[in-house]
Amino acid sequence: MDRRIFGLETEFGLTYVPSDGRRLTPEDAARHLFKPVVNWGRSSNVFLENGSRLYLDVGSHPEYATAECDQLSQLIAHDRAGEAFMLDLVDQAEDQLLDEGHEGRIYMFKNNVDSAGNSYGCHENYLIPRKIEFKRLADMLIPFLVTRQLLCGAGHLITEDEQTKFVFSQRADHMWEGVSSATTRSRPIINTRDEPHADAEYHRRLHVIVGDSSMSETTQLLKIGATDLVLRLIESGEIYHDLRLENPIRSIRQISHDFDGQTVVRLMGGDEPTALQIQWILFESVKEFVARHGAHHDQVDTVLELWERTLRAIETQDYSLIDKDIDWAIKHKLLMGYAQKNSLELSSPRLAQLNLTYHDIDPARGLFHLLKRRGLASSVVSDTEIRDAVNNPPATTRAAIRSKFIRAARANGRRYSADWVHMKYEDEPGGIVLCKDPFAINDPEVDKLIEMMSQRA
């Protein structure tokens, strides 16, 4: 697809650190955090005026799902807007807790694993044509997704056989299947939940739940940009190398744990390339595809350059090529530098704390943000673009319709409900409109509802 709808769903980790010794459970902290949301929308599951969805998900995780986006920078700005909303909620909850006599700080982490090994996700959504045969798609996409952690893993410390080591991905150890409909009981790389939130005759939603959350905007750009390019290649129907893996789940863990990228991955056909070689094959196929068909947006060259540079960095083990751009490399430099300077082992609790605090979304104390302020991590979108995404929907998708509807209903004090496809004016019998086209930016039927809301006394 030349124009594709993207969405990112991010689950955040949440912890409360009391300064008065009185603890709060994560459930209590989440409840306080979402009080302003419930006051605003009478529910802990709301669609906001910028078209996004904010809710408490399974396991009391605050979650932000971006509105439908159709451009990479737009998607990144809207994902960052989710962090801004969460920070605002943290401020309000800390004030509220103080009023109730609880002195302490709420921490929110954009990461994928807690200290006890529980995992929560960053889910990517890609609109794809219904006509694509799903098995063929999965066969071609899974080898890419299993090795994609070399490009966009968040980096992590794990301890195995009493040895602590740095690995590529947080999420890799928490995946159990290639393709299935489960999400918590047994996590697949691709989830088959088929809720296109669009006309199901033409579209389906590809739901990828294997990725690490990205702190770095450049990592996010590469993660989504490269996946979109691989999808274009698959959608073209052109045949390229058969890279089907014999055992994707065994491979995804081995690849994560082997930091030099030289792990051999056994293919169904019997070949045994390394993870890095698989990535090179995919990169070259995509590059050649783009050379033949042209770039479909203005960031394709940036994505390809970053992709190639990352593979080169792993190949030469010269991580300085990407240590401002790729999460695992930024974090690796931070942890190794700190360990060396303070003569610490990787197993030191202080390094576990750095590994976690890298993902703290607070701009004043989160370590990723600290590095970014010092020019040690690059960015893609400006603060102005993020502020704009907090306040406004993407102008080029259905989110614009949802936003207009929600704003009108609230301005006129009307009872309403909205989700990805439905806009409902509760006070009007039959006042519901189904918006099936995610690319539409106007809907005359929704405009009629808005007119009714502003006219009725």
Next chain:
Amino acid sequence: MTQESFSARRASQNQSQEAEEIQVNTNVQSAGVDDLLDEIDSVLESNAEEFVRGFVQKGGQ
């Protein structure tokens, strides 16, 4: 939870952040790794082990 109050709050925070950024940039040449590590130590909670161990969630999706 209105986005109006939101943007006002964040705008003021962003301004102070931008001011801070300018200050940091002028320091960057003279400041080295030591300075960075000092700043890291200044923002971390003091009890590393307790802080990390206290971060336990229910699993998500």
